[in-house]
Amino acid sequence: MGNDKEKTGIRAVAKLSGVSTATVSRALNNPHSVSEELRARIQTIIDQTGYVPHGMARALSSNRTRTIGAIIPTIDNAMFARGISSLQNFLSSQGYMLILSTNGYDIDVELEQARNLISRGVDGLILRGDCHHQMLRDLLVSRDIPFINVGIYNPNQPHPSIGVDNEAAAHRAMMHLIEIGHRRIGVVSALQRNNDRASARLRGFRRALAENGMDLPPQWHVEVRYTLDDAREAARQIFSVEDVPTAIACGNDVLAYGVMLEAERRGLHVPSDLSVVGFDDLEWSRHLRPALTTLHVPTDLTWKGAGEYILARLEGHKVPNHYEVDYSLVIRESTAPR
Amino acid sequence: MGNDKEKTGIRAVAKLSGVSTATVSRALNNPHSVSEELRARIQTIIDQTGYVPHGMARALSSNRTRTIGAIIPTIDNAMFARGISSLQNFLSSQGYMLILSTNGYDIDVELEQARNLISRGVDGLILRGDCHHQMLRDLLVSRDIPFINVGIYNPNQPHPSIGVDNEAAAHRAMMHLIEIGHRRIGVVSALQRNNDRASARLRGFRRALAENGMDLPPQWHVEVRYTLDDAREAARQIFSVEDVPTAIACGNDVLAYGVMLEAERRGLHVPSDLSVVGFDDLEWSRHLRPALTTLHVPTDLTWKGAGEYILARLEGHKVPNHYEVDYSLVIRESTAPR
DNA sequence: ATGGGATATGTAACCGGTTACATCTTGATC
DNA sequence: GATCAAGATGTAACCGGTTACATATCCCAT
Numbered sequence: 257m258g259n260d261k262e263k264t265g266i267r268a269v270a271k272l273s274g275v276s277t278a279t280v281s282r283a284l285n286n287p288h289s290v291s292e293e294l295r296a297r298i299q300t301i302i303d304q305t306g307y308v309p310h311g312m313a314r315a316l317s318s319n320r321t322r323t324i325g326a327i328i329p330t331i332d333n334a335m336f337a338r339g340i341s342s343l344q345n346f347l348s349s350q351g352y353m354l355i356l357s358t359n360g361y362d363i364d365v366e367l368e369q370a371r372n373l374i375s376r377g378v379d380g381l382i383l384r385g386d387c388h389h390q391m392l393r394d395l396l397v398s399r400d401i402p403f404i405n406v407g408i409y410n411p412n413q414p415h416p417s418i419g420v421d422n423e424a425a426a427h428r429a430m431m432h433l434i435e436i437g438h439r440r441i442g443v444v445s446a447l448q449r450n451n452d453r454a455s456a457r458l459r460g461f462r463r464a465l466a467e468n469g470m471d472l473p474p475q476w477h478v479e480v481r482y483t484l485d486d487a488r489e490a491a492r493q494i495f496s497v498e499d500v501p502t503a504i505a506c507g508n509d510v511l512a513y514g515v516m517l518e519a520e521r522r523g524l525h526v527p528s529d530l531s532v533v534g535f536d537d538l539e540w541s542r543h544l545r546p547a548l549t550t551l552h553v554p555t556d557l558t559w560k561g562a563g564e565y566i567l568a569r570l571e572g573h574k575v576p577n578h579y580e581v582d583y584s585l586v587i588r589e590s591t592a593p594r
Numbered sequence: 595m596g597n598d599k600e601k602t603g604i605r606a607v608a609k610l611s612g613v614s615t616a617t618v619s620r621a622l623n624n625p626h627s628v629s630e631e632l633r634a635r636i637q638t639i640i641d642q643t644g645y646v647p648h649g650m651a652r653a654l655s656s657n658r659t660r661t662i663g664a665i666i667p668t669i670d671n672a673m674f675a676r677g678i679s680s681l682q683n684f685l686s687s688q689g690y691m692l693i694l695s696t697n698g699y700d701i702d703v704e705l706e707q708a709r710n711l712i713s714r715g716v717d718g719l720i721l722r723g724d725c726h727h728q729m730l731r732d733l734l735v736s737r738d739i740p741f742i743n744v745g746i747y748n749p750n751q752p753h754p755s756i757g758v759d760n761e762a763a764a765h766r767a768m769m770h771l772i773e774i775g776h777r778r779i780g781v782v783s784a785l786q787r788n789n790d791r792a793s794a795r796l797r798g799f800r801r802a803l804a805e806n807g808m809d810l811p812p813q814w815h816v817e818v819r820y821t822l823d824d825a826r827e828a829a830r831q832i833f834s835v836e837d838v839p840t841a842i843a844c845g846n847d848v849l850a851y852g853v854m855l856e857a858e859r860r861g862l863h864v865p866s867d868l869s870v871v872g873f874d875d876l877e878w879s880r881h882l883r884p885a886l887t888t889l890h891v892p893t894d895l896t897w898k899g900a901g902e903y904i905l906a907r908l909e910g911h912k913v914p915n916h917y918e919v920d921y922s923l924v925i926r927e928s929t930a931p932r
Numbered sequence: 933a934t935g936g937g938a939t940a941t942g943t944a945a946c947c948g949g950t951t952a953c954a955t956c957t958t959g960a961t962c
Numbered sequence: 963g964a965t966c967a968a969g970a971t972g973t974a975a976c977c978g979g980t981t982a983c984a985t986a987t988c989c990c991a992t
Contacts, residue, residue: 265948276972281950291970306733311713312659313948315650316977323714332679334672341670344696353710356694358682372691375649376661484881517881543822543855603978614942619980629940651978654947 265310273301284309315377324566325373326382327357327366329451333482334510334538335555336384339406342556343382346563352379361450363389374399380566382559386410386417387452402569406562407453411578418561418579420553422453425583426460429533429551430505432585434468437594438503438531441465442476444490444515445507454479457507457535476501480511487514495522502594503531509538512548516590527592537586546589553583603648611639622647653715662904663711664720665695665704667789671820672848672876673893674722677744680894681720684901690717699788701727712737718904720897724748724755725790740907744900745791749916756899756917758891760791763921764798767871767889768843770923772806775932776841776869779803780814782828782853783845792817795845795873814839818849825852833860840932841869847876850886854928865930875924884927891921 270277283290283298315321324347328336344354359366367389381403396403404416433441443461446454465472475497480486491514506512512534516526524530526546534550541548558581568575608615621628621636653659662685666674682692697704705727719741734741742754771779781799784792803810813835818824844850850872854864862868864884872888879886896919906913
């Protein structure tokens with residue numbers, strides 16, 4: 257009797273419900289356009305047979321995958337984990353899926369990963385920071401794939417961005433140390449290579465110092481990767497010079513943790529001997545002892561906002577290209593007047 | 595002249611190189627089967643035109659996506675972040691991509707997410723623990739999709755698993771406290787609901803106590819979620835009873851951090867007043883002060899191993915179903931003889 | 933010279949959905 | 963009753979690759 261080519265998939269459902277494949281497809285994607293009765297009949301068959309639509313086929317013909325790609329430096333960092341988690345929840349709630357990819361701060365790898373994601377048909381792409389391969393931007397523009405740079409605020413750039421103004425925020429953090437009387441201030445910052453946020457923060461620190469007639473002597477400035485080990489090593493380096501600063505501004509909370517741990521090990525009491533200010537306000541920061549004074553950045557909102565932007569673009573809405581996220585200084589126990 | 599339907603995609607490349615689509619496809623997927631000369635000519639055209647294969651179309655016809663799905667409770671947890679990062683690196687190195695999904699410890703959500711992933715054509719699936727919806731297992735088996743439960747070792751179960759033997763490991767951790775003379779020992783463990791690992795660890799703790807003639811009075815046992823706040827609350831609860839234990843075993847390092855923080859705030863010195871042992875050995879644990887005595891679990895190896903298993907299955911190899919990962923007790927500064 | 937195996941390439945069906953277009957119904961309007 | 967718009971449903975082309983099968987070529991053994 258039956259054509260053995262129609263034992264599975266949408267054609268099987270169609271045959272069993274006595275309708276055409278078009279109707280089944282419509283019942284699934286645009287229920288309103290199918291009569292109540294048919295819709296119910298089709299749904300019954302679907303439940304009975306356990307039919308699951310073939311996403312690839314759907315993607316091929318509709319040219320939409322309901323999948324968003326994100327490329328971040330590394331997952332193994334509390335800050336990203338938080339943001340990704342938030343983004344993931346949001347996308348999921350909108351029926352989208354997130355594909356995650358990491359570049360290890362290498363823009364060539366990033367380009368490669370982006371090609372990969374595009375080939376897999378992501379509808380939109382979320383990138384970290386503003387430091388990308390030119391070919392990547394060209395690729396995205398030429399294929400008309402919406403994307404956004406997250407973690408920065410760059411209204412003058414042509415490319416969409418969402419995040420805090422890192423330079424201004426860093427300036428604010430440094431000003432706190434200056435306001436409470438510190439005059440000898442060191443900096444532990446992240447490596448600037450392919451990390452525009454790290455650079456912007458350093459610029460902010462420097463500007464605040466300069467505006468107040470101070471400078472940043474090389475022996476008080478160390479650049480390291482975002483790990484506790486490296487941060488401790490940086491602190492060791494700074495503490496080893498003759499003339500130790502009375503405060504240290506850090507480009508990131510993790511770096512601040514490292515500095516505080518190492519200070520404690522050296523017998524330097526925080527904050528009476530050394531004030532430390534961080535950046536990001538990870539969950540840990542308020543639990544530490546002393547609790548870390550830091551610049552709060554609403555990471556979850558930022559990433560969710562990035563998702564909202566992409567989805568809005570996909571739905572054809574005309575939306576602003578740049579979003580500034582508010583930061584705030586959270587003063588806890590790790591800073592004290594000189 | 596030209597058929598306007600062939601301005602793009604593989605047919606365009608074929609036309610420009612003067613060969614058939616089949617040859618282009620073969621040059622890409624099975625280079626060895628195409629003559630040196632043609633291969634070069636085709637590659638030139640590909641480079642010139644910037645052709646990127648359409649992954650969806652490829653997936654549809656080849657029925658392989660080179661994509662692996664993973665469902666974890668939450669990304670926002672250092673333990674998972676580490677494992678995912680490791681898995682991601684491995685898969686990426688093998689030309690596979692990872693799609694990540696979270697279930698928030700809810701097996702219905704997990705089933706839903708799994709359907710989603712399957713509909714997107716994942717070639718294999720990696721799940722956390724052994725606590726899943728029966729329909730999920732059925733679905734995977736009926737579709738012949740390789741999968742593995744990670745973070746547990748369960749040689750008696752029919753389903754593949756890789757991880758430490760949580761019960762034995764917890765037993766080991768508790769034995770350490772007993773060996774150094776503690777007789778009044780509390781436990782802060784994770785919620786057991788839909789978390790077989792938490793249960794196994796608790797069983798291990800209990801067995802060690804029982805074997806040594808002790809029990810776990812209710813007022814010394816608190817179950818909480820995996821957050822610092824909850825862990826501190828748990829510690830507060832235990833410290834509030836008349837008779838405070840001299841040691842606390844924790845189901846997880848994060849819980850141990852919370853207990854230590856709270857102890858310190860109460861003026862209890864660790865380890866002289868209170869010994870604390872953790873579980874997992876996150877990166878933080880060795881940096882804390884006092885550094886945390888904990889049960890080291892090689893998370894990165896475990897997840898990478900899960901990836902290796904799936905890929906081996908996909909390549910048709912016949913491989914063992916269960917892999918035990920070694921744990922080890924790392925004695926640092928947070929435990930001391932009574 | 934002939935047959936057979938190995939290698940290289942082309943033809944076109946196929947994967948499983950979506951959707952433009954055609955067809956048919958129904959109800960309202962004149 | 964005729965006309966027409968709106969709504970419901972069916973037909974089949976199409977998305978962009980892969981690959982089974984057919985065909986062509988070349989080399990070597992008989």
